[in-house]
Amino acid sequence: MATTRIGLDRLPTTARAAVEQYTGPLLSVVEATEGFNSEIAARVTSATGAWHIKGLRTDHPRVWTQRREASIAPFLGGVAPALCWHVETAGWDLLGFESQDGxxxxxxxxxxxxxxxxxxxxxxxxxxxxxxxxxxxxxxxxxxxxxxxxxxxxxxxxxxxxxxxxxxxxxxxxxxxxxxxxxxxxxxxxxxxxxxxxxxxxxxxxxxxxxxxxxxxxxxxxxxxxxxxxxxxxxxxxxxxxxxxxxxxxxxxxxxxxxxxxxxxxxxxxxxx
Missing domain, CATH: 3.90.1200.10 (Aminoglycoside phosphotransferase (APH), C-terminal lobe)
Incomplete structure (x- = not known):
């Protein structure tokens, strides 16, 4: 069953601020249309770089998928985008991956x-x-x-x-x-x-x-x-x-x-x- 997608702008202020500790102020947000498992999925840019963000509420039944991705990411060099940061705050679990152009x-x-x-x-x-x-x-x-x-x-x-x-x-x-x-x-x-x-x-x-x-x-x-x-x-x-x-x-x-x-x-x- 697909998960309902929401915009990054609907994150609590605290969660958004935690993300921007890693990214700096966001200059652009492009919401993703593909995928079935994330409530948050977006490509974001700032003055310092670009990332793909995905996230679920910490009480979501499939939040384990976020933690599984975080645990395996360090072992996937050469086959997957690098995980740059993992934030869990204000009821949200958020992953920030290096953005891939393509x-x-x-x-x-x-x-x-x-x-x-x-x-x-x-x-x-x-x-x-x-x-x-x-x-x-x-x-x-x-x-x-x-x-x-x-x-x-x-x-x-x-x-x-x-x-x-x-x-x-x-x-x-x-x-x-x-x-x-x-x-x-x-x-x-x-x-x-x-x-x-x-x-x-x-x-x-x-x-x-x-x-x-x-x-x-x-x-x-x-x-x-x-x-x-x-x-x-x-x-x-x-x-x-x-x-x-x-x-x-x-x-x-x-x-x-x-x-x-x-x-x-x-x-x-x-x-x-």
Missing amino acids: HHADFSPGSPDLPEVAALLCRLGETACPGIELRHAEQRLERYAAAPGDLRFFAGDHLLHTDLNNTNVLVNNCASQGDRARLVDWAWATRGAAWLDAGYWVIWLIASGHAPASAEDRAAEIPAWRTAPAEGITAFAAANRSVWGEITTGDPDPWTRRLASAATTWHVYRGGA
């Missing part, structure tokens, strides 16, 4: 962003999983696996993002080739098998117009995917069909139906009924 990745067939996303997932695969509390992939998928034995395919010690929505991938037009993309929104960071993020990407690629075979070919650009057992990939496709079926039942928006259709298409391609 655009949300285009996952459609033939997009020039596709190699950048593949390079990003390769870098993520080389990023050590920090020793902080994270959920395990086999725990997250336990209710959705077609058989209990399938869960062994999802277990591992690698850092995963798990939410490969194209709006969570920012591509910077000014950065060097092969190092232009960054992943944002790390609330669902997970510990698991190295190839799973490539699998999550497959679903979003199919939802963006790729045939399943084409999507899997893209995933094969990530070394970890090439280590995945075929049976494990099939089990993952089956589990995600169930995941998106449940999401669509509870939140039947056009985008959730699109992802449910993509997950079903992949499952059928992998031999599912």
